[in-house]
Amino acid sequence: MNYKAVIIGGSAGSFQVITRILHSLPPTFPLPVLLSLHRLKHIRSGFVEALSIKAGIPIVEPFDKEQIKPGKAYLAPANYHMYIELGNKIALSTEESVNHSRPSIDLSFITAAQVYREKLVGIILSGANRDGAYGLKKIKDLGGTVIVQDPAECQVKTMTEASLKLTKVDHIYSTQEIIKFLQNIKTTAL
């Protein structure tokens, strides 16, 4: 399968995993990486900087309607939902929280699934609530490839276990295996 984008959702206990994944990506990584991570809603600065320290690719908190480009990571900004819009753009929203979360992983995943369909990889990492489980199912239903971090390795298992309960996933991977998968990923030109 040739892919167009990778989307990753995580919450409590996912920061180190994300850091390791981003560190492992080469500057030539051929896909955009969309990051929908739960974060403190009133703290606008610091997070993207912390993630950037060791990352192999640039990370931005996109502006609304920013064009999505390969080899770049897009972190959902604090207190906004991050949607993927037709035309390969980011669309932000201040609509009410979903699963007590804004950004909501479900909303990012659902909208990414509708745009990229079978050409999307969805990954759920450690987390303390069920946000993301439904979105991961949408990705799978629309033909995408879905991966869940091995709950045995997760600091908090709620999110991965909820995802596994809802969806027959393609892979249950350790962080190291997720990294290996991404490093070997095949692409289609955007």
Added chain:
Amino acid sequence: MIIRYEIGIVETRNVVKAILDTYGYDFRDYALTSFKRRLEQVIMNNGFKDADGLINRLTSNKDYFESFLHEITPETTEMFRDPSLWRTVRDEILPDLMKGGPTKPKLWVASFDSGEELYSLAIILKEAGFLSEVQLYASVISDKAIEKIKSGRIDAKELEVNDANYLRFIGKKNFSDYYYNENGQIVLDTSLVQGVNFVKLNTLYDNAPGGIKLILFRNQMIYYNQILQDKVLYQLSNSVVPGGYLSIGVKETLENTNSSNKFTVFNDLDKIYKKKTT
């Protein structure tokens, strides 16, 4: 888990067309993803069978259309969102606005706000002693929004975040001084918005008020595509006086819009622009 009812792009466009044909309200250039999502929400909340059910009701019942306009507009959900913005308005912008002559400066909450932006602005004006020294305008898309804002009723679950934001804003009082609890219903001090001029606008803002010194238009452009962003910003740039201020959402930008050359950046962090004088 949420099981969502979903509609497609074609159905979304059908609803948009029915509204345009029947009432002349133009939603064609609303951002597709969020507008579709809001239509799905409206269909679920009202128990319509599908998009056609919504269209039938919309086209046959004008009163329902008024409710629809209210429902389709996202709630603002937070008072004093981005406290640093409100501190900048209080500490840097208001003193500048109040320097002018004897006419009261006009301030306009231009977004279709559910009240949170307007009450926040009214509170900082009151604390600065300027509430009766300015003319406040607020945009609404439906009469229902006026009712809602004038009632002062906000969701109790928003209290915690409003209170936390007010603390970070570092106001003069306690947030609890601005509301009372009526059997579990939180009611804001409605005297704050007594003098507000409500301006009913359509989606294209083509009858916007003029001579404005401060426009708050935060987090509404995110619901537009770039065509509508350009159109509405053009109207707003005509509304604001030279040297006046335009505040947009912290993740919105005038860059890439055709109004960018009319403004200079006043505060990049909180996305406040100043209209050029020439």
